[in-house]
Amino acid sequence: MRLELHEVHVSDIQWGERTEVVDHVLRVNREEAAAALAGEDRFASVRLDLARPGESVRIIPVKDVVEPRVKLKGGRGYFPGFFAPPETAGEGVTLVLKGAAVVTCGPIVAFQEGFIDMSGTGADYTPFSKTNNLVLTVEPVEGLGKHAYEEALRLAGLKLALYLAEACREAKPDEIRVFEKGSITEENEKYPDLPRILYICMAITQGLLHDTFLYAADMKTVLPTLLHPNEVLDGALVSGNCVSACDKNTTYHHVNNPVVEALYRRHGKDLNFLGVVPTVEDVRLAGKERASSMNAALAKNLGAHGVIVTEEGYGNPDTDLCLNAKKCENLGIRTVVISDEAAGTDGASQSLADATPEMSAFVSSGNVNEMIEVPPMQTVLGHPEAIANLSGGAAESLRPDGSMFVELQAVIGSTCELGFSRIGCEWI
Amino acid sequence: MTREIEKAAGIPVVQIATIVPIMLTVGSNRIVPGVAIPHPVGDPAKGPEADKKVRRELLLKALEAMTTPISEQTLFERK
Amino acid sequence: MSKMTIRVVHYINQFYAGLGGEEAANALPESRKGAVGPGVQLQTIFGGKAEIVGTVICGDGTYGERTEEARAECTRLIEGFRPDLLVAGPAFNAGRYGFACGDICSTVGKVLGILTVTALYPENPGVELFAKNTVIVQASDSARGMKAALEGLARVGLKLASGEPLGPARLEGTISRGIRKNFFFEKNGAERAVEMLLDKIAGRPFRTEYEMPVFKRIPPAPPIKDLGKATIALVCSGGIVPKGNPDHIRVSSAETYGRYNISELYDLTPETYESIHGGYDRVWANQDPDVVLPVDVMRELEREGVIGKLYDWIYTTTGTGTAVAHAERFGREIGAQLKEAGVDGVILTST
Numbered sequence: 001m002r003l004e005l006h007e008v009h010v011s012d013i014q015w016g017e018r019t020e021v022v023d024h025v026l027r028v029n030r031e032e033a034a035a036a037l038a039g040e041d042r043f044a045s046v047r048l049d050l051a052r053p054g055e056s057v058r059i060i061p062v063k064d065v066v067e068p069r070v071k072l073k074g075g076r077g078y079f080p081g082f083f084a085p086p087e088t089a090g091e092g093v094t095l096v097l098k099g100a101a102v103v104t105c106g107p108i109v110a111f112q113e114g115f116i117d118m119s120g121t122g123a124d125y126t127p128f129s130k131t132n133n134l135v136l137t138v139e140p141v142e143g144l145g146k147h148a149y150e151e152a153l154r155l156a157g158l159k160l161a162l163y164l165a166e167a168c169r170e171a172k173p174d175e176i177r178v179f180e181k182g183s184i185t186e187e188n189e190k191y192p193d194l195p196r197i198l199y200i201c202m203a204i205t206q207g208l209l210h211d212t213f214l215y216a217a218d219m220k221t222v223l224p225t226l227l228h229p230n231e232v233l234d235g236a237l238v239s240g241n242c243v244s245a246c247d248k249n250t251t252y253h254h255v256n257n258p259v260v261e262a263l264y265r266r267h268g269k270d271l272n273f274l275g276v277v278p279t280v281e282d283v284r285l286a287g288k289e290r291a292s293s294m295n296a297a298l299a300k301n302l303g304a305h306g307v308i309v310t311e312e313g314y315g316n317p318d319t320d321l322c323l324n325a326k327k328c329e330n331l332g333i334r335t336v337v338i339s340d341e342a343a344g345t346d347g348a349s350q351s352l353a354d355a356t357p358e359m360s361a362f363v364s365s366g367n368v369n370e371m372i373e374v375p376p377m378q379t380v381l382g383h384p385e386a387i388a389n390l391s392g393g394a395a396e397s398l399r400p401d402g403s404m405f406v407e408l409q410a411v412i413g414s415t416c417e418l419g420f421s422r423i424g425c426e427w428i
Numbered sequence: 429m430t431r432e433i434e435k436a437a438g439i440p441v442v443q444i445a446t447i448v449p450i451m452l453t454v455g456s457n458r459i460v461p462g463v464a465i466p467h468p469v470g471d472p473a474k475g476p477e478a479d480k481k482v483r484r485e486l487l488l489k490a491l492e493a494m495t496t497p498i499s500e501q502t503l504f505e506r507k
Numbered sequence: 508m509s510k511m512t513i514r515v516v517h518y519i520n521q522f523y524a525g526l527g528g529e530e531a532a533n534a535l536p537e538s539r540k541g542a543v544g545p546g547v548q549l550q551t552i553f554g555g556k557a558e559i560v561g562t563v564i565c566g567d568g569t570y571g572e573r574t575e576e577a578r579a580e581c582t583r584l585i586e587g588f589r590p591d592l593l594v595a596g597p598a599f600n601a602g603r604y605g606f607a608c609g610d611i612c613s614t615v616g617k618v619l620g621i622l623t624v625t626a627l628y629p630e631n632p633g634v635e636l637f638a639k640n641t642v643i644v645q646a647s648d649s650a651r652g653m654k655a656a657l658e659g660l661a662r663v664g665l666k667l668a669s670g671e672p673l674g675p676a677r678l679e680g681t682i683s684r685g686i687r688k689n690f691f692f693e694k695n696g697a698e699r700a701v702e703m704l705l706d707k708i709a710g711r712p713f714r715t716e717y718e719m720p721v722f723k724r725i726p727p728a729p730p731i732k733d734l735g736k737a738t739i740a741l742v743c744s745g746g747i748v749p750k751g752n753p754d755h756i757r758v759s760s761a762e763t764y765g766r767y768n769i770s771e772l773y774d775l776t777p778e779t780y781e782s783i784h785g786g787y788d789r790v791w792a793n794q795d796p797d798v799v800l801p802v803d804v805m806r807e808l809e810r811e812g813v814i815g816k817l818y819d820w821i822y823t824t825t826g827t828g829t830a831v832a833h834a835e836r837f838g839r840e841i842g843a844q845l846k847e848a849g850v851d852g853v854i855l856t857s858t
Contacts, residue, residue: 195708197701207466207788243786258697270705283465283787285447306708308700315786315827316465319449336704338696341717343687344830345760351687354450355719361707363700364716366689369760369830407760408689419696424716426675426690427683429744429826430855431725432838437846437853440728441742445857454831457727465858466787468745470798473791483797483804487854491739491814494852495730502727 002180003230006173010099013132019167036163042152044139049381051133056378061113062412063104065252066157068097070165078162079235081216090230101131104157105382114245114412122374125414135381194272198304204241204312205280211240224279224294229260244313246368246409247417258420281317292323306334311417318354329358336361340415343367366423368409376402431455442490458493460504513557513668516588517546518595520604524564532568538584552661561588570607592668597626597656600648609637622667626656643682737851740818744826745799745858746784758785764824764837774803786827
């Protein structure tokens with residue numbers, strides 16, 4: 001399977017006559033972009049804004065972040081099952097507007113969604129302070145249920161990202177990245193002596209507003225399955241998740257999954273990358289046991305020597321993490337996990353809700369409870385009063401001058417457990 | 429929390445929750461596995477009668493746990 | 508501070524001041540100008556960056572036996588030098604000296620608000636007592652490690668005095684205070700994970716970034732003998748609160764709990780109670796809070812005489828992202844109140 005990512009580098013975003021990329025500037029026709037969402041009758045109003053790196057802008061509350069992409073060859077549209085046929089992703093050519101992002105905004109659950117600061121301390125902790133963002137804020141029609149609101153906003157974000165990429169499909173790529181890997185049998189023959197590595201990617205699947213989609217299928221009803229890494233990098237996974245701003249995997253994170261990229265880079269050199277198993281975080285213990293057993297069995301049957309397990313969220317998913325690590329290790333498969341920590345605002349608390357000795361190789365993606373102080377921003381996009389209800393925020397978090405003193409967990413992507421950023425905890 | 433209440437009050441504390449490994453980890457002594465995270469003592473999707481029946485069974489199981497002498501962490505499972 | 512030389516006071520015991528060993532352990536606090544004993548070498552290591560303006564000396568026996576007096580007098584003497592930084596020891600594995608170093612650092616830090624650093628062997632009892640209140644450089648168990656300990660004290664002391672934040676304990680050579688802190692690593696988490704996995708598979712040494720904690724256990728409380736006469740309390744960490752969340756309990760990372768009277772309630776309804784928990788789908792709990800906090804069936808069991816009485820008060824909080832230290836405190840406080848109220852048993856529901 002061969003995937004070419006044709007990356008057009010975007011270093012600025014501006015309103016323009018037509019939507020196009022000129023000299024690395026993404027110009028957006030505001031009316032046309034809004035019209036791309038016209039078919040959605042669940043919105044009372046739609047508002048588009050721009051937010052650039054370094055600007056004094058706060059975006060709150062953020063639901064999802066989506067990278068603008070479209071298939072050029074080997075398919076059409078993007079996000080199979082949503083805006084492309086539900087067929088295998090990961091083959092052909094995909095256009096990527098690298099450095100641009102669509103940020104969707106809306107107080108769906110009143111809490112749990114976080115914020116993005118484009119400058120100041122808060123900007124250091126989120127990857128989306130470095131992207132040129134088209135911010136979509138919507139008001140739902142009166143009486144719209146939260147679940148319908150979530151779905152409408154999720155689809156709107158995907159649609160808007162696709163619209164941007166589609167409009168720029170003639171743009172000349174600045175960089176072409178190729179991801180190519182044969183079937184497991186072929187690669188095993190090529191690299192008989194390299195350790196075979198499987199990646200188990202846990203996703204929040206805990207009910208409406210806490211969901212992840214695989215080829216548009218609600219993952220909580222999906223049993224663990226094997227994907228070619230290209231499928232993940234080409235839009236098979238979509239976030240429908242409103243919880244835990246700091247460690248939710250946005251749709252942007254999924255298509256740029258750093259574990260997939262890191263394993264790919266070393267494929268054929270230090271290791272043989274078998275593939276990716278997206279798996280659930282069930283709300284029932286039996287579901288956790290079933291999924292972890294199937295994950296370990298898949299790893300065993302594929303002849304894996306090692307697995308990397310990444311978590312999404314914290315709390316009860318710590319148990320899924322433990323079970324996955326334990327069952328793989330018990331089958332003789334070496335395991336490393338990536339997880340964040342809830343060590344308290346003072347850092348003195350125990351970090352995990354659950355632990356097991358098999359989790360002996362742990363990569364930390366930071367303490368979600370650590371307090372940070374963020375300065376006031378000149379412009380606030382979205383709903384500033386939402387901070388009072390954010391996870392990790394409290395009514396007193398928002399000060400009269402607009403500065404905030406909040407837990408890191410209110411910052412989107414700050415402790416992403418895919419190991420997206422360089423943050424991690426140490427003992428002091 | 430369970431462990432500290434039991435320690436401070438010197439009375440049996442039965443915990444009903446869904447994720448048994450966490451209860452074992454945090455040191456709860458009397459454990460009754462619940463139904464699901466969003467509804468540990470009920471099963472509302474099955475209708476009001478079944479919901480209440482499950483709740484009653486779980487609570488009776490918890491009361492049984494409370495009156496049972498134990499020497500280590502013990503699981504009391506609803507049949 | 509960078510323009511001026513950093514003013515340092517050095518605290519040492521009678522032995523390192525040259526007054527004698529055990530026979531001089533009752534030496535009273537005194538101060539001398541400039542560096543004394545190991546302070547002379549410490550001054551050399553500081554070079555021109557810091558000056559030991561004075562040395563405060565106290566016998567270990569005096570400090571250990573008449574702590575309050577010694578502490579007050581040493582603090583007064585230290586204050587007299589108007590220092591920016593207090594360096595104490597190194598005390599290696601000497602118990603009483605380690606106690607004195609830790610105690611004077613804690614006190615001076617608190618009372619005078621200046622920076623402090625000492626150096627101890629990890630098993631020195633002073634570590635457990637004072638690690639939270641002062642910075643402790645890791646020293647060897649005896650004076651054979653003097654040079655390394657002084658170098659560590661100088662390096663960490665200068666860093667503190669210049670306002671530079673300390674890095675991870677393992678890199679600073681300090682003893683961890685048991686605190687987790689965020690840092691930016693050189694590589695992202697995914698790269699670190701792949702490297703760690705390749706090391707683990709190959710049997711090479713690797714460093715986990717979080718050692719699995721050891722969880723606490725307590726012996727089980729004795730059972731209730733006569734359930735029909737027992738008062739049972741309901742406690743809940745599933746975020747079920749009176750509608751409107753009157754006590755503003757946080758939706759996650761709770762730092763408080765609520766106590767509510769249910770003596771008039773026979774069933775929780777969406778009109779009276781709701782879930783504010785930030786960690787699960789609250790659809791079911793908001794339709795009928797009893798699926799998380801089972802007041803309705805407990806009332807039935809009370810009426811049927813299965814239990815003597817359902818306790819009039821419920822305790823409730825949200826258990827998502829809640830620091831263990833807070834949860835333990837909730838437990839201690841609730842436990843004490845339930846004991847006081849004569850409650851015989853508790854059912855605690857969690858989501």
